[in-house]
Amino acid sequence: xxxxxxxxxxxxxxxxxxxxxxxxxxxxxxxxxxxxxxxxxxxxxxxxxxxxxxxxxxxxxxxxxxxxxxxxxxxxxxxxxxxxxxxxxxxxxxxxxxxxxxxxxxxxxxxxxxxxxxxxxxxxxxxxxxxxxxxxxxxxxxxxxxxxxxxxxxxxxxxxxxxxxxxxxxxxxxxxxxxxxxxxxxxxxxxxxxxxxxxxxxxxxxxxxxxxxxxxxxxxxxxxxxxxxxxxxxxxxxxxxxxxxxxxxxxxxxxxxxxxxxxxxxxxxxxxxxxxxxxxxxxx
Amino acid sequence: xxxxxxxxxxxxxxxxxxxxxxxxxxxxxxxxxxxxxxxxxxxxxxxxxxxxxxxxxxxxxxxxxxxxxxxxxxxxxxxxxxxxxxxxxxxxxxxxxxxxxxxxxxxxxxxxxxxxxxxxxxxxxxxxxxxxxxxxxxxxxxxxxxxxxxxxxxxxxxxxxxxxxxxxxxxxxxxxxxxxxxxxxxxxxxxxxxxxxxxxxxxxxxxxxxxxxxxxxxxxxxxxxxxxxxxxxxxxxxxxxxxxxxxxxxxxxxxxxxxxxxxxxxxxxxxxxxxxxxxxxxxx
Numbered sequence: 001x002x003x004x005x006x007x008x009x010x011x012x013x014x015x016x017x018x019x020x021x022x023x024x025x026x027x028x029x030x031x032x033x034x035x036x037x038x039x040x041x042x043x044x045x046x047x048x049x050x051x052x053x054x055x056x057x058x059x060x061x062x063x064x065x066x067x068x069x070x071x072x073x074x075x076x077x078x079x080x081x082x083x084x085x086x087x088x089x090x091x092x093x094x095x096x097x098x099x100x101x102x103x104x105x106x107x108x109x110x111x112x113x114x115x116x117x118x119x120x121x122x123x124x125x126x127x128x129x130x131x132x133x134x135x136x137x138x139x140x141x142x143x144x145x146x147x148x149x150x151x152x153x154x155x156x157x158x159x160x161x162x163x164x165x166x167x168x169x170x171x172x173x174x175x176x177x178x179x180x181x182x183x184x185x186x187x188x189x190x191x192x193x194x195x196x197x198x199x200x201x202x203x204x205x206x207x208x209x210x211x212x213x214x215x216x217x218x219x220x221x222x223x224x225x226x227x228x229x230x231x232x233x234x235x236x237x238x239x240x241x242x243x244x245x246x247x248x249x250x251x252x253x254x255x256x257x258x259x260x261x262x263x264x265x266x267x268x269x270x271x272x273x274x275x276x277x278x279x280x281x282x283x284x
Numbered sequence: 285x286x287x288x289x290x291x292x293x294x295x296x297x298x299x300x301x302x303x304x305x306x307x308x309x310x311x312x313x314x315x316x317x318x319x320x321x322x323x324x325x326x327x328x329x330x331x332x333x334x335x336x337x338x339x340x341x342x343x344x345x346x347x348x349x350x351x352x353x354x355x356x357x358x359x360x361x362x363x364x365x366x367x368x369x370x371x372x373x374x375x376x377x378x379x380x381x382x383x384x385x386x387x388x389x390x391x392x393x394x395x396x397x398x399x400x401x402x403x404x405x406x407x408x409x410x411x412x413x414x415x416x417x418x419x420x421x422x423x424x425x426x427x428x429x430x431x432x433x434x435x436x437x438x439x440x441x442x443x444x445x446x447x448x449x450x451x452x453x454x455x456x457x458x459x460x461x462x463x464x465x466x467x468x469x470x471x472x473x474x475x476x477x478x479x480x481x482x483x484x485x486x487x488x489x490x491x492x493x494x495x496x497x498x499x500x501x502x503x504x505x506x507x508x509x510x511x512x513x514x515x516x517x518x519x520x521x522x523x524x525x526x527x528x529x530x531x532x533x534x535x536x537x538x539x540x541x542x543x544x545x546x547x548x549x550x551x552x553x554x555x556x557x558x559x560x561x562x563x564x565x566x567x568x
Contacts, residue, residue, distance in 0.1 A: 021388070065384060065391035071400035072356055072363065079356065097384050099409050100349060101439040104305070107349035116355035125383050127411040127434060129441030150411060155385040157413030160462055166450045178444055 001188035002120060002146040003196070003218055006091055009058040010245050014280045015234070016273060017093065017220070018053055019249025020046050020081060021063040024070070026254045028262040038070060042077035045265075047084055049253055052266035053273045059091035061220075061247050062119070079116040092119040093220065097150065099125030105135035113139045121146045123198060123220070126175065127161075133182055133195070140186045146194035149179045151210065154200020154223035172206070173213060180214040192218045192243065201229030201246060204237060211242050219244030224276070225251035231276070235283030248276055285472035286404060286430040287480070287502055290375055293342040294529050298564045299518070300557060301377065301504070302337055303533025304330050304365060305347040308354070310538045312546040322354060326361035329549075331368055333537055336550035337557045343375035345504075345531050346403070363400040376403040377504065381434065383409030389419035397423045405430045407482060407504070410459065411445075417466055417479070424470045430478035433463045435494065438484025438507035456490070457497060464498040476502045476527065485513030485530060488521060495526050503528030508560070509535035515560070519567030532560055 024032070027045045034041060050060065062085075067078035085092040094117065098108045112122045113136070124147050126132050139145040152162055152172040162172040176197065183195030193216045199207050201223035221237075223229040224246045234246050255272035256265035308316070311329045318325060334344065346369075351362035369376040378401070382392045396406045397420070408431050410416050423429040436446055436456040446456040460481065467479030477500045483491050485507035505521075505528045507513040518530050539556035540549035 023387075063388055063391075065382075065388045065395065068395035068401070069391040069399070071395075072360055075359060076356055097409075098349075098381070099383065099411075100381050101437070101441075103307075104347055104349045107347075107353040111349065111352035111355075115353075117352070125381075125409050125411055127383075127409055127445055128437045128439060129444030129446070131439040131441040134441075153385070153412045155412060155415040157385075157415040157418075160413030161411055161455065161459060162413070164448075164450055164455060164458055166448055171445065171448060171455060174448055175445060 001143040001190070001194070003188050003192035003194055004190035006059060006146070006218060006245065007190050007192055007243060009091060010243065013056060013058040014277045015238070015245045016057045016276055016280075017059045017061050017245040017247040018049070018057050018252050018273065019061045019063060019095075019247045020049070020253060021066050021249040022046055022253065023066060026257055028265060030262060038073040039076035039080065042067070042070065042074065043080045043084075046077070046081045048266040049269045050084060050088065050090070052270045053252070054088055054090050056270070056273050056277065058245050059093060060085055061093040061095050063095045063249065082117060082119050086118070091121065093121040093123065093148070094119035095123050097123050097125050099128055099132045101128050101131040102135070105132055109136045109139055113145050120144070121148060123148045123150065125150050126178065130178070130182055140194040143188070143194075146196060148196040148198045148220040151176050151179060151197040152199045152203060152206050154202040154227050154229070158200070173210065176210045176213045180217055183217060187216045192216055196220055198222065200227070201233055202227055204233045207237055207242060208240060211240070221246045224248045231279030232283045234280050238284060251276065285427040285474070285478070287472050287476035287478055288474035290343060290430070290502060290529065291474050291476060291527060293375060294527065297340060297342040298561045299522070299529045300341045300560055301343045301345050301529040301531040302333070302341050302536050302557065303345045303347060303379075303531045304333070304537060305350050305533040306330055306537065307350060310541055312549060314546060322357040323360035323364065326351070326354070326358065327364045327368075330361070330365045332550040333553045334368060334372065334374070336554045337536070338372055338374050340554070340557050340561065342529050343377060344369055345377040345379050347379045347533065366401060366403050370402070375405065377405040377407065377432070378403035379407050381407050381409050383412055383416045385412050385415040386419070389416055393420045393423055397429050404428070405432060407432045407434065409434050410462065414462070414466055424478040427472070427478075430480060432480040432482045432504040435460050435463060435481040436483045436487060436490050438486040438511050438513070442484070457494065460494045460497045464501055467501060471500045476500055480504055482506065484511070485517055486511055488517045491521055491526060492524065495524070505530045508532045515563030516567045518564050522568060535560065
């Protein structure tokens with residue numbers, strides 16, 4: 001089952017998830033100047049990073065917006081990246097944040113759980129309610145696929161809707177209860193459901209408040225590094241029994257940019273992964 | 285300005301928006317059996333429908349999920365369809381329901397307001413708050429682009445989150461106020477903002493309740509036909525001064541399927557558009 005596999009990988013690698021939010025500006029000139037397609041250039045960058053870090057991380061999150069912005073060539077690189085992760089037997093999370101209903105949502109499920117864009121996990125938005133999630137259930141039933149539903153996001157204006165207060169509860173807590181309810185039917189032997197939740201590391205207190213509402217939920221936790229979340233925050237959550245993977249994107253794949261390096265970006269990404277694991281580990 | 289243009293087109297054509305939710309099962313065998321790429325087949329189907337109805341409709345909505353499910357070939361057809369609509373000077377609404385933040389949302393804006401996937405309007409999901417919308421503002425400022433933000437959707441489980449009650453108000457009403465507030469800076473001479481709202485026709489009473497909260501908002505109204513909304517419902521909304529376009533997808537582009545027809549699907553789509561306009565017109 002997918003949740004069990006992710007839990008195992010997470011325990012092995014301190015929950016580290018590498019975000020492949022590949023912006024062209026991170027790709028060194030020596031790759032960009034090659035006489036190959038844009039898809040090839042983007043994929044080469046990703047592949048070198050994957051090769052450099054994959055024995056040290058729990059999973060990879062691929063943010064589709066970066067690839068969509070490059071059109072068909074970008075989406076070709078997206079497809080190749082997911083296939084490469086599958087060939088290395090690494091868990092892929094397609095960060096697509098899709099949210100639609102009925103036949104349309106079935107098409108999204110087909111798009112991202114089979115064919116050229118097949119991933120192990122997707123991220124979903126449930127503003128439209130369970131109808132946005134249920135078309136994915138048949139894939140969860142196979143045990144091979146899972147999703148993370150947005151509950152409490154790490155950005156400042158996340159409060160606009162998520163922190164509307166209803167009888168001493170916030171909308172994000174009601175969302176948490178819904179997600180737990182929908183996921184109850186997909187809990188595997190590890191005790192975790194194929195339906196996980198996205199909760200930003202920038203709100204560690206809110207994660208603690210959410211946890212009792214979602215006892216069988218595995219978390220995808222963005223917000224480490226660039227967005228302000230620390231290894232100490234994360235280690236505290238882990239020590240309280242909260243299970244999840246924590247994503248870092250720029251901090252890993254653009255580690256070379258800060259140093260002004262071109263050649264050797266993949267070694268820099270590996271160093272950044274090891275530093276992140278040390279930062280989390282020292283508080284555990 | 286885009287809202288002014290859409291209002292003019294809507295007034296001319298009784299608000300009719302044709303949804304190009306192109307499922308392969310709607311495409312006749314005589315096209316599917318051609319020795320051309322899948323992109324070419326899907327595009328040929330769309331092109332014949334666009335040619336058959338474009339002088340009778342306000343705009344087209346292209347549901348990207350259908351194209352994503354066909355991988356790169358599907359997205360190539362999606363791109364060609366948007367470019368063809370632009371060449372015919374018809375307004376395109378990219379039904380993408382994207383919702384992400386910061387640099388990621390900027391990438392979505394770039395993806396869908398420029399380059400291969402350029403459309404006039406996009407649909408957006410603001411569960412993540414204004415951060416999911418503001419990266420699109422620079423495009424709204426040009427006057428050439430607009431968005432429809434999900435407020436109250438037409439599906440049964442839309443109530444899960446949208447109808448949570450807060451001090452005698454629903455979450456969708458709070459969302460409506462937020463969308464109106466964000467859109468206030470983009471109101472053009474027509475009195476309408478570049479930021480519109482999605483509200484399902486299946487809830488006409490709720491649309492009336494929302495209207496006073498959003499005096500400068502143009503609506504995208506799904507739910508006509510297959511989902512239960514009627515011409516009478518819509519005409520009543522129009523007569524109360526609610527401005528918007530109403531989308532029909534299957535009812536138009538799959539009109540031939542019900543009749544078991546293959547050849548001549550484009551004439552059937554035109555007949556369906558004319559029947560829809562008559563259905564709305566007789567109540568006006």
